[in-house]
Amino acid sequence: MTAAEPLSGVARTALGVARMRAAEQARPDRLFDDPYAQAFVDAAPDTLPRHLPAPGSLPELMAFQAVVRTRFYDDYLLASCGEGGRRQVVLLAAGLDTRAYRLPWPDGVRLYEVDLPEIFAFKEGLLAGVHAAPSCTRFVCPADLRGDWPRGLIEAGFSPDEPTVWLLEGLLIYLDAARAAALLTTVGVLSAPGSRLSAESGDNVGWLREKAREVPTLARAASLWKGGLGDGTAGWLERHGWRTEPHTLAAVAGSYGRPAPDGVRSGFLTATWAPD
Ligand SMILES: C[S@@+](CC[C@H](N)C(=O)[O-])C[C@H]1O[C@@H](n2cnc3c(N)ncnc32)[C@H](O)[C@@H]1O
Numbered sequence: 001m002t003a004a005e006p007l008s009g010v011a012r013t014a015l016g017v018a019r020m021r022a023a024e025q026a027r028p029d030r031l032f033d034d035p036y037a038q039a040f041v042d043a044a045p046d047t048l049p050r051h052l053p054a055p056g057s058l059p060e061l062m063a064f065q066a067v068v069r070t071r072f073y074d075d076y077l078l079a080s081c082g083e084g085g086r087r088q089v090v091l092l093a094a095g096l097d098t099r100a101y102r103l104p105w106p107d108g109v110r111l112y113e114v115d116l117p118e119i120f121a122f123k124e125g126l127l128a129g130v131h132a133a134p135s136c137t138r139f140v141c142p143a144d145l146r147g148d149w150p151r152g153l154i155e156a157g158f159s160p161d162e163p164t165v166w167l168l169e170g171l172l173i174y175l176d177a178a179r180a181a182a183l184l185t186t187v188g189v190l191s192a193p194g195s196r197l198s199a200e201s202g203d204n205v206g207w208l209r210e211k212a213r214e215v216p217t218l219a220r221a222a223s224l225w226k227g228g229l230g231d232g233t234a235g236w237l238e239r240h241g242w243r244t245e246p247h248t249l250a251a252v253a254g255s256y257g258r259p260a261p262d263g264v265r266s267g268f269l270t271a272t273w274a275p276d
Contacts, residue, residue: 006044010174010224011118014095015044017170020066023052031071031256036098039126058208058215061264066170068253068260072268073169073198074103080165080196081106088164089136090114090153092145092183093171096123100138109136112158114149117142145171146179150190160190163273168199172228173208180228181236188241188273195273201246202233204266234269241275 007015021037024030041048053059077099080086087108091097094113105111111134113120120142139156143149154160166187172180187197205227212222229236234244248267250260 006122007047007118011095011116011122012047013170013174013221013224014115014119015040015047016221017066018096019048020063021070023063024067024070029257031067031258032074033102034070034098036101036127036130036132037096039130040096040123043122043126056261058211059218061261064253064261064264065249065266068249068256068258069169069200069268071256072247072252073167074099076196076198076270077165077167078103078105081109084165084196086163086165086194086196088112088159088162090158090164090166092166092168092187093174095119095170097169098127098132100134100136101127101132103135105136110139110157111136112139112141112153112156114141114143114145114153116144145183146175150186153190158190161192163192163194163196164190166191166195166197168197170200172199172202172233173205173225175228176226177229177232179226180233184229184236184240188275191241191273193273193275197237197242197269197271197273199233199269201231201267201269202228203231205230207265237269237271241273242271243274244269244271 018037018040021034022041025034025037053063077089081089087110089109089111091113094115100111120140124140141152141156143152175183209222209225212218234246237244246267246269249264253260
């Protein structure tokens with residue numbers, strides 16, 4: 001890592017997502033507003049490839065997924081806090097997510113961001129530099145999600161007795177199956193009845209890894225993919241106290257008036273904590 005490359009390893013993947021959001025922000029028909037994404041990209045000019053993905057390529061499909069999922073999770077979070085009435089939100093692997101600043105949260109929302117210390121070392125100064133002000137009460141909890149991350153969360157004021165809205169966006173694929181299961185087990189332990197969770201369905205992980213072998217520019221990113229629980233994610237959640245609902249990427253994208261390109265796979269899960 002150099003001054004020109006402020007993020008390394010898996011933390012750098014957050015910058016790739018910021019770039020996809022910055023590209024979406026430039027579209028007149030954008031699915032969401034993220035006025036901060038470009039500032040992150042500009043602060044790391046030598047970290048990402050200069051060109052945007054070629055039409056029809058796997059990287060372009062991945063960008064499509066990242067854009068649609070951003071809007072899908074925006075809607076999930078606001079609905080879970082709005083009519084759902086919940087006021088505690090945790091973004092696990094928040095990366096360069098700026099939802100604390102850009103979404104119209106109801107009064108009283110406390111939002112906790114957990115990610116590696118490296119992310120916040122990059123992110124906090126940049127957000128302060130553009131005078132970004134959160135529209136909720138935001139807490140930053142630097143931690144490795146393979147370790148004792150609940151400690152920092154609870155020290156910051158998180159309450160396991162209150163229903164939580166969890167988001168695991170673009171995370172599980174970077175953990176192996178055992179770590180993903182351990183993380184989700186801890187999420188269950190910290191969840192009061194009525195808590196909600198959303199994450200990628202994992203259905204496409206095998207396909208994605210296979211396809212990525214044919215794309216040299218994805219070699220570095222793909223080397224970080226450990227697979228998570230893959231297409232077993234929904235089954236695991238169902239067996240461990242969550243009532244899940246699947247949402248295919250194609251259906252979600254279609255509902256936003258942005259039809260999915262041919263060959264697009266994957267989807268999302270939303271779930272409610274309802275242990276026996
Ligand atoms: C693809 S990015 C997604 C970031 C964010 N959720 C978004 O969609 O903008 C993956 C994120 O996972 C984080 N991550 C991966 N493994 C982690 C770990 N063991 N502990 C904490 N964060 C981790 C990375 O630092 C990175 O921010």
